[in-house]
Amino acid sequence: MSARAYSGLAPPALFGAGVLILWEFVVRGFGVPVIILPAPSAIFNRFIHSIPTLAADFAQTIQGVVAGYAIGCGAGLLVAILIDRSQFLQRGLLPLGNLVSALPIVGVAPIMVMWFGFDWQSKAAVVVIMTFFPMLVSAVAGLSSAGPMERDLMKTYGAIYWQTLAKLRLPAALPFIFNALKINTTLAMIGAIVAEFFGTPTVGMGFRISTEVGHMSIDMVWATIVVAALTGSAFYGIVALIERRVTFWHASYRQRDA
Amino acid sequence: MRIDRALPVTIIVAALIAIWYVGAIFMNTPLQRDFYANAGRTDYSAADLALADLNMDRPKLPAPHQIVAELDKTVLETAPTSKRSLVYHALITLQETLLGFAIGSTLGIGLAILIVNLKVLEKSLMPWIVASQTIPIIALAPMIVVILNQFDITGVIPKAVIAAYLSFFPVTVGMVKGLRSPDPLQLDLMRTYCATRAQTFLKLRAPASAPFFFASMKIGVAAALVGAVVAEVTKSEDGGLGARLLAGSYYGQTVQIWAALFAAAALSATLVGLIGVADRIVSRRMGFAR
Numbered sequence: 001m002s003a004r005a006y007s008g009l010a011p012p013a014l015f016g017a018g019v020l021i022l023w024e025f026v027v028r029g030f031g032v033p034v035i036i037l038p039a040p041s042a043i044f045n046r047f048i049h050s051i052p053t054l055a056a057d058f059a060q061t062i063q064g065v066v067a068g069y070a071i072g073c074g075a076g077l078l079v080a081i082l083i084d085r086s087q088f089l090q091r092g093l094l095p096l097g098n099l100v101s102a103l104p105i106v107g108v109a110p111i112m113v114m115w116f117g118f119d120w121q122s123k124a125a126v127v128v129i130m131t132f133f134p135m136l137v138s139a140v141a142g143l144s145s146a147g148p149m150e151r152d153l154m155k156t157y158g159a160i161y162w163q164t165l166a167k168l169r170l171p172a173a174l175p176f177i178f179n180a181l182k183i184n185t186t187l188a189m190i191g192a193i194v195a196e197f198f199g200t201p202t203v204g205m206g207f208r209i210s211t212e213v214g215h216m217s218i219d220m221v222w223a224t225i226v227v228a229a230l231t232g233s234a235f236y237g238i239v240a241l242i243e244r245r246v247t248f249w250h251a252s253y254r255q256r257d258a
Numbered sequence: 259m260r261i262d263r264a265l266p267v268t269i270i271v272a273a274l275i276a277i278w279y280v281g282a283i284f285m286n287t288p289l290q291r292d293f294y295a296n297a298g299r300t301d302y303s304a305a306d307l308a309l310a311d312l313n314m315d316r317p318k319l320p321a322p323h324q325i326v327a328e329l330d331k332t333v334l335e336t337a338p339t340s341k342r343s344l345v346y347h348a349l350i351t352l353q354e355t356l357l358g359f360a361i362g363s364t365l366g367i368g369l370a371i372l373i374v375n376l377k378v379l380e381k382s383l384m385p386w387i388v389a390s391q392t393i394p395i396i397a398l399a400p401m402i403v404v405i406l407n408q409f410d411i412t413g414v415i416p417k418a419v420i421a422a423y424l425s426f427f428p429v430t431v432g433m434v435k436g437l438r439s440p441d442p443l444q445l446d447l448m449r450t451y452c453a454t455r456a457q458t459f460l461k462l463r464a465p466a467s468a469p470f471f472f473a474s475m476k477i478g479v480a481a482a483l484v485g486a487v488v489a490e491v492t493k494s495e496d497g498g499l500g501a502r503l504l505a506g507s508y509y510g511q512t513v514q515i516w517a518a519l520f521a522a523a524a525l526s527a528t529l530v531g532l533i534g535v536a537d538r539i540v541s542r543r544m545g546f547a548r
Binding site: 009011012014015016033035036037088089091092093095096099101102103104106107108109110111113114115185186189190193194197198199205206209210213216218221222224225228229232233235236237 | 263266267269270271318378381382383384385386389391392393394395396397398400401403404405408476480483484487488491492499500503504506507510512515516518519522523526527530
């Protein structure tokens with residue numbers, strides 16, 4: 001990263017630090033009860049002392065997130081490639097895909113818990129359903145994003161369908177695919193955590209949040225939220241980093257270096 | 259043109275329903291076999307079994323007609339004031355969603371206007387707003403309900419707050435993009451007219467943001483509904499579609515869960531659809547022919 005990129009980080013870092021300090025002062029100065037809002041230092045303290053519990057919760061939840069994310073995104077991409085050849089299927093499935101993305105899919109969580117049991121498999125199932133449609137819709141849009149000129153060029157090369165797919169259309173679709181991959185990181189975390197509200201073995205981030213809220217130990221809830229936030233941001237960051245490496249040619253990245 | 263578009267969708271939906279029936283038979287058969295075994299019945303044919311699969315009391319996967327029957331029972335045949343009526347619960351969810359959406363989108367638009375106009379805010383706040391999108395915000399829902407309870411705020415408000423919180427971020431991000439969408443040439447033109455900041459905003463930025471406005475409203479209202487439903491799960495005494503989901507999953511009432519799910523889906527689709535209609539009317543008035 002260049003010096004300029006670092007200086008771009010300064011204002012938000014200052015702002016964040018300012019909020020934390022203000023938060024600490026308000027909580028201490030006005031004697032805000034822990035039940036309403038614990039101070040950042042108290043949350044940090046709790047975090048340090050509960051690392052084993054938090055780690056176990058993280059390990060439990062991340063299984064469902066990663067498994068569901070991989071299957072859901074993979075299936076979405078595969079189906080997009082399959083229906084790409086058929087105008088009919090596209091016209092039938094795309095409006096449905098758009099409709100489904102506006103629906104409260106997290107609601108299927110209780111059903112998945114019934115079907116696949118309390119363990120991480122049911123969470124993975126919720127994540128699969130949540131991530132499938134955004135990927136399907138984006139990938140279909142991406143596959144049709146290669147321009148007619150480029151396609152004609154491939155035709156003049158005598159390229160068969162698979163060659164055009166692998167060498168032109170999939171690479172051209174990558175920005176769209178990565179867009180869905182990024183959106184899906186958040187959806188996957190939400191799906192897994194909410195599914196845990198509906199039943200889980202006695203471990204997992206969603207379980208921890210709902211039980212500790214019941215015990216009124218709000219500092220532990222905040223510590224879990226910190227883990228969830230860090231996990232979500234790291235997950236997104238990793239995908240964004242891979243995107244940078246893979247689609248370095250895309251205009252949105254080229255501009256930044258200039 | 260319209261038939262051309264409707265036909266594939268109809269056929270796909272019909273195919274999905276057919277797959278659903280087959281799936282229901284497959285998933286319910288082991289359960290129904292157990293029932294027969296417990297009742298000591300062995301003289302059933304495959305057709306008997308399949309028919310019984312589709313009409314079980316607590317099936318693993320209810321057949322579509324069972325869900326329709328449940329919806330008919332709880333929507334049309336029960337008085338909307340009764341707690342057994344799905345309309346009663348849907349109205350609670352709708353209230354929370356609309357209140358939360360109103361608060362969330364107002365805040366979101368306000369913040370977007372501030373961000374576009376103040377450089378300081380843009381640099382310090384925008385990265386946090388973007389980062390907050392990567393955080394599973396819904397994890398905060400149970401806690402917000404408890405905190406507001408401490409202040410004796412109960413009923414619709416806590417859930418509306420969660421709905422607002424969820425709908426607020428997409429609206430802010432979308433509106434910042436929209437208010438920035440006029441290109442430099444147009445901004446320069448406004449400058450040559452000696453337009454004030456307020457005039458540039460009202461006559462150029464605000465109209466230019468219309469498509470983004472409607473797109474983010476659609477995402478925002480869908481997010482508000484998700485927030486309301488999840489909030490209801492964490493505090494189910496007050497009713498609502500989320501409470502129906504939770505009650506159904508406690509008592510193994512699968513048909514009830516599916517009916518609540520369909521009601522939530524219909525609610526969401528209706529709200530998004532209404533915004534879509536408004537979008538079309540406004541863009542026609544503004545002269546964007548689509």
